[in-house]
Amino acid sequence: MSILDIEVYPAPVLKQVAAEISRIDTEIRELAEDMLETMHQAPGVGLAAPQVGRSIALIVADPSTDKTTPPVPIILANPEIISATGEISMVEGCLSVPDYSAEVPRRQKIVVKAITLDEEEIEMTLEDFPAIVIQHEIDHLHGKLFIDRISRLKRNIFERKLKKGTLA
Numbered sequence: 001m002s003i004l005d006i007e008v009y010p011a012p013v014l015k016q017v018a019a020e021i022s023r024i025d026t027e028i029r030e031l032a033e034d035m036l037e038t039m040h041q042a043p044g045v046g047l048a049a050p051q052v053g054r055s056i057a058l059i060v061a062d063p064s065t066d067k068t069t070p071p072v073p074i075i076l077a078n079p080e081i082i083s084a085t086g087e088i089s090m091v092e093g094c095l096s097v098p099d100y101s102a103e104v105p106r107r108q109k110i111v112v113k114a115i116t117l118d119e120e121e122i123e124m125t126l127e128d129f130p131a132i133v134i135q136h137e138i139d140h141l142h143g144k145l146f147i148d149r150i151s152r153l154k155r156n157i158f159e160r161k162l163k164k165g166t167l168a
């Protein structure tokens, strides 16, 4: 296993739409392991393949809470939100957007369809924090960052501070 380099905004790969994974092979399994290790070391609660420079639809997450269902860690290929209800928001950060956080509106409950590393098609229902984490990671696969979901005003302030190097 190895720790991977994390791509940081405005790296172009973070804006790309990730390619669907057609086959789960050793390379994908090893990448998932490395992503988990990289995420835990960072530390973070989720990581998407584009964040380590691979524009493919693979995410890992470890949104551990007392009553987390389903069990963690979560490793999903080709995840897709097939239903979303309710509203929730929380202050989010991202390993690809260091030294910045902001409140982001999300859906409170989602149903996600995906492929596991055993090449099984699954559906999982997530609520609250785990739902937020998975929405954030799936956004990465669409070339979208949490800073794309904040107000124009907050985004302008962020860009200005980033330019001046005064984010931290």
Ligand code: NI
Residues within 6 Å of the ligand: 093, 094, 095, 096, 136, 140
């Ligand atoms: Ni992120």
